[in-house]
Amino acid sequence: MILVTGGAGFIGSHVVEELVDRGHDVVVLDNFSVGCEENLREVRDDIEIVRADVTDPRAVERTFREYRPEAVIHLAAQVNVRYSMESPFVDARINALGTLNLVSLAAEHDVERFVYASSGGAVYGEPEYLPVDEEHPTRPISNYGVSKLAGEYYVRVYAERDGFEYVILRYANVYGPRQDPRGEAGVIPIFLLRAARGEPLTIFGDGEQTRDFVFVEDVARVTAEAVERGDGVYNIGTGRETSVNDIVNAVKAVTGVDVEVVYEDPRPGEVRRIYLDPSRAREELGFEPRVDLEEGIERTWEWIRRKIA
Numbered sequence: 001m002i003l004v005t006g007g008a009g010f011i012g013s014h015v016v017e018e019l020v021d022r023g024h025d026v027v028v029l030d031n032f033s034v035g036c037e038e039n040l041r042e043v044r045d046d047i048e049i050v051r052a053d054v055t056d057p058r059a060v061e062r063t064f065r066e067y068r069p070e071a072v073i074h075l076a077a078q079v080n081v082r083y084s085m086e087s088p089f090v091d092a093r094i095n096a097l098g099t100l101n102l103v104s105l106a107a108e109h110d111v112e113r114f115v116y117a118s119s120g121g122a123v124y125g126e127p128e129y130l131p132v133d134e135e136h137p138t139r140p141i142s143n144y145g146v147s148k149l150a151g152e153y154y155v156r157v158y159a160e161r162d163g164f165e166y167v168i169l170r171y172a173n174v175y176g177p178r179q180d181p182r183g184e185a186g187v188i189p190i191f192l193l194r195a196a197r198g199e200p201l202t203i204f205g206d207g208e209q210t211r212d213f214v215f216v217e218d219v220a221r222v223t224a225e226a227v228e229r230g231d232g233v234y235n236i237g238t239g240r241e242t243s244v245n246d247i248v249n250a251v252k253a254v255t256g257v258d259v260e261v262v263y264e265d266p267r268p269g270e271v272r273r274i275y276l277d278p279s280r281a282r283e284e285l286g287f288e289p290r291v292d293l294e295e296g297i298e299r300t301w302e303w304i305r306r307k308i309a
């Protein structure tokens, strides 16, 4: 049995589908604050669902007792960078203390492997060199980056003390179907939704800021793989640098909509350029992104159109 926290969310639901495809038994623990059952529609009959909060020790303990998972994939988190700046205590409670709660109970209940979803975009801070590899210093510039990094350290401390295996996956900018286009992150679904509605796209800054965009199914595959192998920290990105202006052009090409673009002031807490070196994940986890940006945007566009139809 594999326990997937945040399994009803954007990335989590794709991870659950991948695990079910691979023949694993899965229990999802989610408080459904952001995630929804609709995301799990395809696999609903094959999995168990526990509606609980990762910060609730009794509920998490009960889940470990009842399902006895041998591995945990911990994706549940508060993922909004701006919110982390406005409400740092709530962010820290969910991301840092929620991870501490989960990993300490995992240790008590003899879990063999713990996979933690971290953020390559947030934990490194402003890059000193590019592409960013796993040895790059971690100097987060947002509270979200701090709370995700604290989670990494809790995982390491318990894994080393209690002798279970762990994998930390530092995801780049993940995008694809089921990413909330009303959220603050996820520039691709946000732009696609606005294009669908004929609304202008807002860019914070000059649009030359860059990111590493990785398609959600590629991320789900490597996350499921981390249940079987790997040890330590891995960047999960494409190694490609794409600017927000490049995304605008791709959105225009895929949708055929000649969208208007509005430039506003850059937002604090965001790095200028970042893309990740995924060599380690390629060598040790067999990570090979299969979906390029154009296909990924096309598939996200199909999903958005079905959703608003």
Ligand SMILES: NC(=O)c1ccc[n+]([C@@H]2O[C@H](COP(=O)([O-])OP(=O)(O)OC[C@H]3O[C@@H](n4cnc5c(N)ncnc54)[C@H](O)[C@@H]3O)[C@@H](O)[C@H]2O)c1
Residues within 6 Å of the ligand: 005, 006, 007, 008, 009, 010, 011, 012, 029, 030, 031, 032, 033, 034, 035, 036, 052, 053, 054, 055, 074, 075, 076, 077, 078, 079, 094, 098, 117, 118, 119, 120, 121, 148, 170, 171, 172, 173, 174, 175
């Ligand atoms: N989307 C990205 O680009 C990206 C990049 C780097 C890292 N990550 C990490 O990947 C993970 C998944 O992110 P996502 O983009 O799928 O976000 P998401 O918001 O869609 O998924 C998070 C899930 O966790 C659940 N959740 C939130 N707080 C909870 C709590 N207190 N108790 C139980 N469940 C709770 C939500 O209901 C949701 O289903 C997060 O840990 C995030 O930090 C995401």
